[in-house]
Amino acid sequence: MGILTMIGIFGANGFIGRHLVARLAAGPERVRAVSRHFDPVFAATLPPEVEVVQADLADDIAMASALADLRVVVQLVSTSSPGLQNRYAVSDIRDNVLPQVSFLEACVAAKVERYVFLSSGGTVYGQPQTLPIPETHPARPLSSHGMTKLVVEQYVDMYGRLHGLPYVVLRVANPFGPGQTFRKGQGLIPALLQRHAQGLPVRIINGGEAIRDFLYIDDLTDAVAASIASPAAAMRTINVGSGEGRRIMDVIEAVEAVLGQRFAREDGGRRDSDVDANVLDITLARDLLGWSPRTSFLEGLRRTLRG
Amino acid sequence: MGILTMIGIFGANGFIGRHLVARLAAGPERVRAVSRHFDPVFAATLPPEVEVVQADLADDIAMASALADLRVVVQLVSTSSPGLQNRYAVSDIRDNVLPQVSFLEACVAAKVERYVFLSSGGTVYGQPQTLPIPETHPARPLSSHGMTKLVVEQYVDMYGRLHGLPYVVLRVANPFGPGQTFRKGQGLIPALLQRHAQGLPVRIINGGEAIRDFLYIDDLTDAVAASIASPAAAMRTINVGSGEGRRIMDVIEAVEAVLGQRFAREDGGRRDSDVDANVLDITLARDLLGWSPRTSFLEGLRRTLRG
Numbered sequence: 001m002g003i004l005t006m007i008g009i010f011g012a013n014g015f016i017g018r019h020l021v022a023r024l025a026a027g028p029e030r031v032r033a034v035s036r037h038f039d040p041v042f043a044a045t046l047p048p049e050v051e052v053v054q055a056d057l058a059d060d061i062a063m064a065s066a067l068a069d070l071r072v073v074v075q076l077v078s079t080s081s082p083g084l085q086n087r088y089a090v091s092d093i094r095d096n097v098l099p100q101v102s103f104l105e106a107c108v109a110a111k112v113e114r115y116v117f118l119s120s121g122g123t124v125y126g127q128p129q130t131l132p133i134p135e136t137h138p139a140r141p142l143s144s145h146g147m148t149k150l151v152v153e154q155y156v157d158m159y160g161r162l163h164g165l166p167y168v169v170l171r172v173a174n175p176f177g178p179g180q181t182f183r184k185g186q187g188l189i190p191a192l193l194q195r196h197a198q199g200l201p202v203r204i205i206n207g208g209e210a211i212r213d214f215l216y217i218d219d220l221t222d223a224v225a226a227s228i229a230s231p232a233a234a235m236r237t238i239n240v241g242s243g244e245g246r247r248i249m250d251v252i253e254a255v256e257a258v259l260g261q262r263f264a265r266e267d268g269g270r271r272d273s274d275v276d277a278n279v280l281d282i283t284l285a286r287d288l289l290g291w292s293p294r295t296s297f298l299e300g301l302r303r304t305l306r307g
Numbered sequence: 308m309g310i311l312t313m314i315g316i317f318g319a320n321g322f323i324g325r326h327l328v329a330r331l332a333a334g335p336e337r338v339r340a341v342s343r344h345f346d347p348v349f350a351a352t353l354p355p356e357v358e359v360v361q362a363d364l365a366d367d368i369a370m371a372s373a374l375a376d377l378r379v380v381v382q383l384v385s386t387s388s389p390g391l392q393n394r395y396a397v398s399d400i401r402d403n404v405l406p407q408v409s410f411l412e413a414c415v416a417a418k419v420e421r422y423v424f425l426s427s428g429g430t431v432y433g434q435p436q437t438l439p440i441p442e443t444h445p446a447r448p449l450s451s452h453g454m455t456k457l458v459v460e461q462y463v464d465m466y467g468r469l470h471g472l473p474y475v476v477l478r479v480a481n482p483f484g485p486g487q488t489f490r491k492g493q494g495l496i497p498a499l500l501q502r503h504a505q506g507l508p509v510r511i512i513n514g515g516e517a518i519r520d521f522l523y524i525d526d527l528t529d530a531v532a533a534s535i536a537s538p539a540a541a542m543r544t545i546n547v548g549s550g551e552g553r554r555i556m557d558v559i560e561a562v563e564a565v566l567g568q569r570f571a572r573e574d575g576g577r578r579d580s581d582v583d584a585n586v587l588d589i590t591l592a593r594d595l596l597g598w599s600p601r602t603s604f605l606e607g608l609r610r611t612l613r614g
Contacts (some may be wrong), residue, residue: 047561087410088407088463090405090408090409090412091410093400093404093405094401094405097400097404098397098400098401101396101397101400102397105396105397117404139462140464140465140468141461141465142465142468147462147465149459150461151458154447154448154454154458155396155454155458157447158448158449158454161447161449162449303566
């Protein structure tokens, strides 16, 4: 009676994508994993019922084909990065915003019934006027990464209203968990581990005083799953974070405590595109998604460092 | 004793550009008129003290050269248009947003001291929740044109804050006046005159019931001049309109009355990207620019139709 929901995960090979594929493949829905490239070990260990499609977001024809029969799209693809700061604003528009908008048009044509876009709660707001930050806070990014996320959000909203593409924008805090690698300057914990493994001191940016909102990956994939299922979430932009702020230096010390080791440190100077503090108000996520983070920071850290 | 301010007008060959060049060339500042192409008659009738530079916004090298010695930049270039609706969202990003952001980087490098960006008060807000619309109203465009204007505004704001580029964003209502031609679907009055001259009936979109804010061109160029000179305008986004709403049908009848002729009409159907009403709240412009519109609609219409 009726077909099962087919969920397409675009950007399936990344840190969030891999966890999300595992999470959703364990449920009743059919899952299609789409990525520009796949790590061979990851691809080989996928359950056989997961469809694997290798296709680039910038390839309109491949995307139209990758969208066939999908009722739900989760869009995780992101080519820009907070770590690259603002050196590549123009190419971020060309390589990220342009294919995302083209893809939105393809989703409208494919009559997708739910479009979940993962945005960046850590960068779209810019310098916060209040903490925790509600979704109604002005969005004035201070980085090209945050700006491209905001711009794509706005196109998602416009296409959603003009063409009846029911979307959910999730503004995600700093996710962490097993399998996160240090790529494109993202991920504090893998960055620490990588520097330490290389025998290099850990670079302390802005004195380690910045405050961030760290969300354990299983809580994030729970929120994505809820945003696919919840009728109340349609056409909404929703913060997804732990709701708690932590000093970067406290996180470094917590990692040291769990590992039972101490990292050498060096002063990494200042980075202007970094805001002093970012903690997301997650009231709306609780109300609309019936979701709450369930993993304590320390428990998440233990699971991350165990792997 | 000190050099005179050199003002660069980018997009000088358009309707607003031509009036602005004339307005500023009559003052003490030196004016450089920059455009991708120049109408030969317009170029030939420019005062000899106006520098003319033919250069495309998409040509980074030509732009760096066009920016030499400029202290003030007025950016009028716009390749998208409300009339084209949403058929070209992707190319609007590529052809409009990309070169605008690249140009901003060049303006930072050239240490421009005032960057005046003309945005679209008629399209960035989308469907208004209140009338007249203040600058604090949410910006949720319903057209690719409005979206590209909003996106460029946001990059202007980010570059302004990150790199100390003092900007003024002017969200301009529907300008009208002598010399406006019907290009890219813009300009109600030239559209009426063109249809009538071709012996074609005037197309009435959305029953002619839409309400718009019409600003006479001399009032607009006054506002641009004030935004160059006013210290209080730095880093601000300011509505520039008449502050009064007029039904499209009333405007058509006013044109008929001034001309002493009656246009044939036909139903032009509905256009979804059109909002029902758009009237700008110009309190901030009065306060920050010391500016008010001085030309009544009827007087503006008489001057427009006299030429």
